[in-house]
Amino acid sequence: MREKNIIRLAILVFWTFFWGLSVMDKIIPDVHCLWVGKDFYALFVKFFGSLGLKNPIFATIALASISAIEVLNFVFYLLAGFNFLRGDEAQTQKWFFRAIFSSMTLFALFSIGDQVFGDRFQLLEHGLFWIVLVASWIVFNFVANIEDKPIMLNGSKSVILVGVVMTIFISFSIKSFSSRTLSNIDSPVMGIEVVDGVYKFDFPFLADKIVWEKTINNFKKEHPELKINYIYTGPGELNSKKKTHMLLYVFTEAV
Amino acid sequence: MFNVIDKIIGGSVFLWVGRDRFAQFQKFFASAGLDSPIIADAALIVAAGLEVFAFVLFAGALLHFMKNRIETSRSWFFLGIVFTLVIFTIFSIGDHIFGDRFELLEHTLFWFITLISWVVYNRLEGVEGENLGIERKQKLGAVAVALFLVIVTSVSVFDYNENFFHRRTSALETEMVGENLYKISFPFLGGSIVFEKSLAKFKEENPNLRIIQLYTVPNPLRLKKADSLIFYIVTEEKS
Numbered sequence: 001m002r003e004k005n006i007i008r009l010a011i012l013v014f015w016t017f018f019w020g021l022s023v024m025d026k027i028i029p030d031v032h033c034l035w036v037g038k039d040f041y042a043l044f045v046k047f048f049g050s051l052g053l054k055n056p057i058f059a060t061i062a063l064a065s066i067s068a069i070e071v072l073n074f075v076f077y078l079l080a081g082f083n084f085l086r087g088d089e090a091q092t093q094k095w096f097f098r099a100i101f102s103s104m105t106l107f108a109l110f111s112i113g114d115q116v117f118g119d120r121f122q123l124l125e126h127g128l129f130w131i132v133l134v135a136s137w138i139v140f141n142f143v144a145n146i147e148d149k150p151i152m153l154n155g156s157k158s159v160i161l162v163g164v165v166m167t168i169f170i171s172f173s174i175k176s177f178s179s180r181t182l183s184n185i186d187s188p189v190m191g192i193e194v195v196d197g198v199y200k201f202d203f204p205f206l207a208d209k210i211v212w213e214k215t216i217n218n219f220k221k222e223h224p225e226l227k228i229n230y231i232y233t234g235p236g237e238l239n240s241k242k243k244t245h246m247l248l249y250v251f252t253e254a255v
Numbered sequence: 256m257f258n259v260i261d262k263i264i265g266g267s268v269f270l271w272v273g274r275d276r277f278a279q280f281q282k283f284f285a286s287a288g289l290d291s292p293i294i295a296d297a298a299l300i301v302a303a304g305l306e307v308f309a310f311v312l313f314a315g316a317l318l319h320f321m322k323n324r325i326e327t328s329r330s331w332f333f334l335g336i337v338f339t340l341v342i343f344t345i346f347s348i349g350d351h352i353f354g355d356r357f358e359l360l361e362h363t364l365f366w367f368i369t370l371i372s373w374v375v376y377n378r379l380e381g382v383e384g385e386n387l388g389i390e391r392k393q394k395l396g397a398v399a400v401a402l403f404l405v406i407v408t409s410v411s412v413f414d415y416n417e418n419f420f421h422r423r424t425s426a427l428e429t430e431m432v433g434e435n436l437y438k439i440s441f442p443f444l445g446g447s448i449v450f451e452k453s454l455a456k457f458k459e460e461n462p463n464l465r466i467i468q469l470y471t472v473p474n475p476l477r478l479k480k481a482d483s484l485i486f487y488i489v490t491e492e493k494s
């Protein structure tokens with residue numbers, strides 16, 4: 001495959017998966033095995049609720065309409081990809097333009113919604129997706145005009161060798177790190193008494209609610225002489241940047 | 256390269272914080288019902304393998320570029336770009352599956368930057384080199400202004416360090432704002448040490464009081480960036 005076709009294929013694959021999975025996310029509304037996704041229904045209900053439109057029919061209609069446009073986007077990209085693989089340049093261009101145009105329309109609608117609902121972060125997010133779409137269209141057309149040059153890979157064997165050796169080395173490193181830290185998934189965290197009667201627990205990144213429960217139960221078992229008065233979750237400002245996942249303080253007094 | 260180093264190191268060590276990708280992958284897969292660490296390990300190894308090849312290809316492109324082998328450099332760069340696009344496409348698919356919209360935006364932006372890098376690289380091939388020389392008078396003026404500003408900035412930074420670094424470790428004063436209600440306002444430098452020392456100081460100064468609750472002021476109640484962490488201590492008399 002020629003250089004420009006690889007770039008064009010990369011663009012088509014990215015956006016086909018993007019919209020295909022967005023549609024899938026609407027079809028699978030909840031968390032299931034092998035699929036977490038995002039609960040857009042809850043998001044829409046909350047958005048419309050904040051406008052004073054409490055009836056769920058508004059959110060349902062809006063979500064169904066958005067999903068319909070997403071389905072259109074997906075089908076347009078799929079057809080552009082199909083024609084691209086068939087080598088039909090004219091049909092590819094036509095479908096790709098329709099796909100880009102309908103995707104831009106959707107992000108424009110999202111942006112209007114973000115303004116109405118006052119969500120500035122989502123406005124930034126949708127604005128960025130919109131500009132990436134415009135740029136994808138420009139690049140898709142730009143590559144048509146560039147001269148295809150032969151790919152000269154002197155020393156490709158050494159690239160593969162270095163890559164494979166480094167990957168093997170990293171694999172061992174990852175395996176060793178995961179074996180060393182996996183116990184953090186269900187091991188209780190040990191507390192340190194930082195102030196008289198106040199214990200600090202520095203939770204690792206792998207810890208979750210199970211670790212929290214085990215930590216408290218273990219602490220109570222180890223300190224039958226103490227009564228827990230209060231548990232305080234340290235806010236993010238207390239963490240040393242990325243080093244600490246969560247700080248927990250347990251306030252106690254003698255029984 | 257630093258992505259590869261981050262995978263080799265894994266966790267946080269002296270002079271490297273990085274990101275615990277194993278924990279992130281493990282949590283992602285566990286949320287999708289795949290608890291076994293083998294799956295997280297395998298996914299991380301595949302991602303790391305792709306990153307290794309992208310790194311090797313870009314490093315090769317740079318090496319050939321330095322040796323003025325422009326066409327070979329271009330080929331290596333192109334393959335590096337293809338690997339990078341594949342990586343970010345896979346990551347984006349993962350973001351959809353795991354429902355992480357922020358990471359989806361992040362990966363789409365990186366995908367976009369990769370694509371644009373390739374376009375810029377190609378566009379620059381036909382651009383004529385311009386004379387970037389500057390007039391001597393203007394050069395001297397720029398050096399003088401820059402030097403002056405560097406000195407002023409450095410003096411200010413060192414002065415701030417000299418006078419305010421103690422905020423990183425010093426205990427804070429509590430302010431009584433109501434009956435059995437005390438407020439502690441943190442400086443931006445304050446961390447867990449300040450928190451702990453402040454609590455110790457409060458307990459030492461108020462031996463007759465029992466802390467029954469700490470309340471952290473949520474962001475909507477703070478004055479934007481002017482307020483750092485603020486928390487209230489709710490107490491009662493010891494019986």
